[in-house]
Amino acid sequence: MIKAGIIGATGYAGNEIVRLLLGHPQAEIVWYGSRSYTGQPYADIYRNFTKLVDAACLDDNMEALSAEADVIFTATPQGLCASLVNEEILSRTKVIDLSADFRIKDVQKYEEWYGITHKAPQFLEEAVYGLCEINREQIRNARLVANPGCYPTCSTLSIYPFIKEGIIDPDTVIIDAKSGTSGAGRGAKTDNLFCEVNENIKAYGVASHRHTPEIEDQLGYACGRPVFLSFTPHLVPMNRGILVTAYASLTRPVTDNELRSLLHRYYDNETFVRVLAEDVCPQTRFVESSNYVDVNFKIDPRTNRLIMMGAMDNLVKGAAGQAVQNMNLMFGLPEETGLLAVPSLP
Amino acid sequence: MIKAGIIGATGYAGNEIVRLLLGHPQAEIVWYGSRSYTGQPYADIYRNFTKLVDAACLDDNMEALSAEADVIFTATPQGLCASLVNEEILSRTKVIDLSADFRIKDVQKYEEWYGITHKAPQFLEEAVYGLCEINREQIRNARLVANPGCYPTCSTLSIYPFIKEGIIDPDTVIIDAKSGTSGAGRGAKTDNLFCEVNENIKAYGVASHRHTPEIEDQLGYACGRPVFLSFTPHLVPMNRGILVTAYASLTRPVTDNELRSLLHRYYDNETFVRVLAEDVCPQTRFVESSNYVDVNFKIDPRTNRLIMMGAMDNLVKGAAGQAVQNMNLMFGLPEETGLLAVPSLP
Amino acid sequence: MIKAGIIGATGYAGNEIVRLLLGHPQAEIVWYGSRSYTGQPYADIYRNFTKLVDAACLDDNMEALSAEADVIFTATPQGLCASLVNEEILSRTKVIDLSADFRIKDVQKYEEWYGITHKAPQFLEEAVYGLCEINREQIRNARLVANPGCYPTCSTLSIYPFIKEGIIDPDTVIIDAKSGTSGAGRGAKTDNLFCEVNENIKAYGVASHRHTPEIEDQLGYACGRPVFLSFTPHLVPMNRGILVTAYASLTRPVTDNELRSLLHRYYDNETFVRVLAEDVCPQTRFVESSNYVDVNFKIDPRTNRLIMMGAMDNLVKGAAGQAVQNMNLMFGLPEETGLLAVPSLP
């Protein structure tokens, strides 16, 4: 059994890691870390775990935790993992960081977009970007995995095959994304109250959202040159789910058949990526509470553009599920272990 | 492997049986029955099953199905199961009926409340009411199980220990219930459109809902005499979940400790019933997409009443989950098999 | 023009008073009081008022405000109005208090249920309970009006005619109420986050909610003796609306016709109370953003009970609308002035 510790277990992503690991046949949770609720029974914070979790919350002492755990998940605000991790910890424990600390290789870029000083730049080169479908082999041998952001996961998987194969012009990429409200976290902010979110939709972080450089990096690796793109996230009155609608100009005439074959070639062996049939649009409800990503595209000959679409559950494939998928790879387990729950609908 | 057939696989309850059986280690689905969608790929109707279910929908030929299946789930409108079932089918296949056809032992009462003629009254005596926590032993040997209604399941489990032990006066029971909209089914009715349900709450079936006699029967068996009660269901703008708030007069002075011990005595050995701590109210989100029922109570000394509360997922413990729980019992499997998914939140 | 000041203008009830007074032909707002946002443009807090309100928020100095205003609305937490009001203020300005400070005549009862010391018990006798349909005449001459609570307004109007006429037994009243989330206020609490409220229903304040004695008082006045009742509020995932489902035993045999005539006799002259047709259940969406209350009832001969139902918008008739209705009465205007907006649907 893999002994797992979670720092930030009382956030929505942490809670989802708990849910997934409780159903994982080869992992057990040894540390429910929560600075805010230290000492309180975990199931008093998340009563869905009544009768299922007896443990109380512990603090975020990563040193102590690394002595007990085989793997540590840090589901914490930006900066915390970088400030706690060190060589000693990494020498005895694998770390999967759900924050952005190790996602962007360029320290300066990280510090500009996040507005904080990076506390552990020495691990940036070693850290592996944990988008399993793309970096599978490096993840297997990693000590430190940077678990991708929710928007970057959905955006990258929706666009990757097309940009990599030169089908679309990298200078024309526009990503219009929509997310459920759990992505905003469990902090008590007026903006996230039910009555402020319900019956409403809004854009936020226009031309300035922190996931922009992360997506640009990944798509840049794919096409072999720097990418600058427009990324606009929107807040939708639902709990879970991310939908990406991306636009780019085609570099040459293409047919639906040609692109469909391409997409299937990239993804048919991927358990968690599902290529939908022609004219079927991804919907977030079809992947809810699962680790699947549904992708599709539409050619618009009138404008010579490709519209690329993807849907996933932001808390699963966009956070906790992908983290567990990374754990499976890092520990030599079948990648799907504990992640095959069927999407729940309605 | 148990071979399972589903008649009515494209309703919400049918879809949920599919979801649960796909995760069940000892069952496989051999028949996706749907009169409306015969011939169409099942995953085209419910795209959450993309890449997971290849089968196409079949008709509702129970005869043919019984030759292939070990168990048949009928998730169909009232009257259909009774019109199809016969001795030959029951002699070779177990039947779990999710409709009301075999829940009420008194034919006349059934026909009055449901307004249809019962087509198979000869099986009423044999049929076992599949509320597992109460009728476990009879279910093990049943050929035909009447899977309980959603409201009756939650209501009965919330009230049963108190009425059975004579703590409350059976003549004073009032049940005010609230349900998510999946309980209204997937039929295309104006009343169930998003814009008619969202931002709204209403009572319906006041003093006339068909689940009333079913609850009265079960509570009557518990206390040993006929019960007449008030039952008012309400439609809530959410997909899943039932909440029951029930009221009754106390027959004698009691303490929280005394009743709490009583409740624990009844339910501590039940995997799927969770007795909450004092002053913690059940919430539907804490049991979402799981087979758990959370129950609690509050003594009101000012009015000498007991307020009894229960929450569950109407599609799981209120329909498909309980059906699978019944199947497990009928086939000698551990009752929890395939049903231990942790509630998903948020 | 009536000059109106609002203390607590940035809460949901305060915001609704602003909305209503902007549409009122004979009132103007001279003071947008908000301790939290003093100095900030009001329309920066509530952007629905962009281009419509230029004023900035002021503090909660009731003395200063009373020098400028003809009427003060206090839409503040319990205790604030009682701590600020005095004879000098009341001698020159009318006060409509939306908190509970002056609703309950018995100081001791108030202090027990609210857990605070009453700071101005000397005005309790003078204060008029502002349920316009019942206390219209006293309101016309009042200096200080206690604007009723949301649950008490809907509960009282639903039950009043029946208890006053002796149709129901006062000892058997049970009120099961459901409210949209705006009733919980705009404070930044985790419990009221979108992801905690959405897809969920729960009871709260079981057998202990502060509106209980207020309802008991009003129904007690109606039937001429003390009433003790069960009141259970529930939180529903919608912004606005309160639905009351109330139960009581009939004191004698009655017919639908008889009770329907009774209800019409009480309410046909009331602009804001609408008696629905037989078998039509009140729904909150039919009164949304309006000052109407829809009421109806159902006789249940099986249990000898009467089920009484009411629906209204908690922010309008349950708070701001009723406050404006009170203002109209206090200033000799037609009661409906500025309040005839048609309910908005969907």
Added chain:
Amino acid sequence: MIKAGIIGATGYAGNEIVRLLLGHPQAEIVWYGSRSYTGQPYADIYRNFTKLVDAACLDDNMEALSAEADVIFTATPQGLCASLVNEEILSRTKVIDLSADFRIKDVQKYEEWYGITHKAPQFLEEAVYGLCEINREQIRNARLVANPGCYPTCSTLSIYPFIKEGIIDPDTVIIDAKSGTSGAGRGAKTDNLFCEVNENIKAYGVASHRHTPEIEDQLGYACGRPVFLSFTPHLVPMNRGILVTAYASLTRPVTDNELRSLLHRYYDNETFVRVLAEDVCPQTRFVESSNYVDVNFKIDPRTNRLIMMGAMDNLVKGAAGQAVQNMNLMFGLPEETGLLAVPSLP
């Protein structure tokens, strides 16, 4: 008093026209047309009008109606108005058509996108596109107004000043739009059931939505040459509201100040268009149930793009409100008459 008749009064747009006209000081409704509900009391279909509307539904006889009404609103499916309207009707009654029949001047284009034969092409030249802020003067003298589509209204008002002034490149326009579900109408379709829409977001009509040519026409008129753009609508789990996020490349370096002045120059005299402050994103809740459109923009120097945003209520400014605004213009009334209701929040 203007006598108004409504054909299609029981759809959501028709219902909204009723709501607005009931509050209009100079109009009265003389005909509630509804083919589906002929003979039934209108308030039985929309119970928000209980006690407010006594009339029963009439059929869709436009001839008869034109003898009684000064203005006819057709809130019906595509094709109906064109099949009913004729010179005689137009000679005595003004017609405001909320369908697409007279929005697109090019018959062939209409027939291609809508897949039906145009029954009254002889009125296409005469018909005025009723986007009041742009075509105000022609509307004043029109007999037949084509009330704009919801998406085109919000899209055009958000983009118009920039494309007209040559700030953006017309070949690069991408519009990603999101709508509440009332836009899908009140027809009983499975896809629009609560449980299919709630907790979900999806794109639809990708690269093929019928509002595309309408937006292209309007923007083409603005910039003086044909425009081909990408338009993708999305369905959001809320009742009302449309949000447009539009992207285009800048034709030259600009500053926020410069564009902000431009926008204010276009819209400061417009009652119903509100230019938000820098960095304030439009949100649908800030215009709910009102006739306002909130617009803003953001310059993205990294990609040399302009992001243009707009929010409005699809049933008001996107349908019924704009229709009434057109009526006011056509009858010489102040444009705002009956339309100044303050947005309701939350």
